[in-house]
Amino acid sequence: MTIDTACQPPASNARRTGAPTVASDLRVALTRIARRLRAQRGEVDLAEGQFGVLTTLHKHGAMSPGALADHENVRPPSMTRTVNTLAEHGLVTKLEHPTDKRQVVVELSEAGHAEVRETRRRRDQWLTKRLQELTPEERDTLAAATKLLTRIANA
Amino acid sequence: MTIDTACQPPASNARRTGAPTVASDLRVALTRIARRLRAQRGEVDLAEGQFGVLTTLHKHGAMSPGALADHENVRPPSMTRTVNTLAEHGLVTKLEHPTDKRQVVVELSEAGHAEVRETRRRRDQWLTKRLQELTPEERDTLAAATKLLTRIANA
DNA sequence: TATTGTTATACTCTATAACTATA
DNA sequence: TATAGTTATAGAGTATAACAATA
Numbered sequence: 001m002t003i004d005t006a007c008q009p010p011a012s013n014a015r016r017t018g019a020p021t022v023a024s025d026l027r028v029a030l031t032r033i034a035r036r037l038r039a040q041r042g043e044v045d046l047a048e049g050q051f052g053v054l055t056t057l058h059k060h061g062a063m064s065p066g067a068l069a070d071h072e073n074v075r076p077p078s079m080t081r082t083v084n085t086l087a088e089h090g091l092v093t094k095l096e097h098p099t100d101k102r103q104v105v106v107e108l109s110e111a112g113h114a115e116v117r118e119t120r121r122r123r124d125q126w127l128t129k130r131l132q133e134l135t136p137e138e139r140d141t142l143a144a145a146t147k148l149l150t151r152i153a154n155a
Numbered sequence: 156m157t158i159d160t161a162c163q164p165p166a167s168n169a170r171r172t173g174a175p176t177v178a179s180d181l182r183v184a185l186t187r188i189a190r191r192l193r194a195q196r197g198e199v200d201l202a203e204g205q206f207g208v209l210t211t212l213h214k215h216g217a218m219s220p221g222a223l224a225d226h227e228n229v230r231p232p233s234m235t236r237t238v239n240t241l242a243e244h245g246l247v248t249k250l251e252h253p254t255d256k257r258q259v260v261v262e263l264s265e266a267g268h269a270e271v272r273e274t275r276r277r278r279d280q281w282l283t284k285r286l287q288e289l290t291p292e293e294r295d296t297l298a299a300a301t302k303l304l305t306r307i308a309n310a
Numbered sequence: 311t312a313t314t315g316t317t318a319t320a321c322t323c324t325a326t327a328a329c330t331a332t333a
Numbered sequence: 334t335a336t337a338g339t340t341a342t343a344g345a346g347t348a349t350a351a352c353a354a355t356a
Binding site for chain 3 (some may be wrong): 064065066076077079080100102103104
Binding site (some may be wrong): 022023024025026027028029030031032033034035036037038120123124127128130131133134138139141142143144145146148149150152153154155 | 177178179180181182183184185186187188189190191192193275278279282283285286288289293294296297298299300301303304305307308309310
């Protein structure tokens with residue numbers, strides 16, 4: 001596939017200068033594991049953005065489409081479409097707001113909750129298998145690192 | 156935004172059962188950091204799939220559109236479009252294959268190489284800043300964890 | 311008059327099917 | 334006849350602008 005005349009050495013700047021590569025190596029590993037985790041899906045084949053709405057509702061409870069759009073960083077018309085798609089799949093329910101008739105309340109259905117749980121279960125299962133291939137000492141290292149990574153993730 | 160009647164407790168299965176949550180916590184942290192890394196872009200505003208083609212060419216050298224499609228898990232017509240877009244931006248060059256006139260050779264231009272380098276530089280910079288906020292001991296822990304995560308990523 | 315959500319329309323990315331050129 | 338790539342066309346997902354209903 002690759003033609004022999006055009007192969008250049010994959011020289012990263014960090015390695016060329018001899019500078020520390022922990023950040024770079026960590027970035028590559030993190031990115032690759034995240035991609036493999038994303039590939040583990042639940043029952044329903046959802047786009048990542050649609051699944052994101054489910055997790056947000058799972059975490060924060062029912063929200064208006066506008067609030068969801070803010071939270072997911074999309075525009076309101078896009079969220080209208082996303083919510084309608086999820087409603088057609090029976091994963092969310094659109095309800096009237098109790099006092100403000102302009103608003104719509106988007107609520108996760110039981111199927112929606114189940115989809116979030118199942119997807120997380122499969123992703124955790126994949127990662128758990130990988131952890132089981134490590135020694136107890138290595139798992140301790142990763143447990144300690146998890147605390148640090150969590151701090152970084154929320155920084 | 157959230158209406159008070161519909162908030163349910165965010166009870167994950169792992170926590171409810173008291174089972175170990177390292178895998179789950181690690182997954183959450185990994186996913187979140189990866190998302191924040193992806194948000195660090197280079198000069199040109201490229202979709203993640205388009206940038207993926209640049210990194211593949213950066214790593215493996217010039218390839219045919221078909222080989223790129225295989226590598227990136229998209230269909231050939233999609234890769235044709237992607238490559239044409241990248242070529243219009245001056246990030247890749249389409250060349251004739253030396254012996255097989257059916258084939259096209261897609262080569263990363265100097266601007267393409269620079270885009271890959273710059274994007275990686277910004278992502279490494281973001282992560283380096285986060286690492287600098289840790290103690291030396293914590294950095295040692297993450298350095299050790301990086302080796303393990305790299306192994307997992309490639310498993 | 312401001313806010314919430316939707317409809318109308320368009321652009322991007324992806325796909326399948328059909329076509330062209332070459333091996 | 335098989336292979337590499339493209340063109341034609343369609344389906345998601347997202348965007349901006351314009352509109353409807355309600356506060």
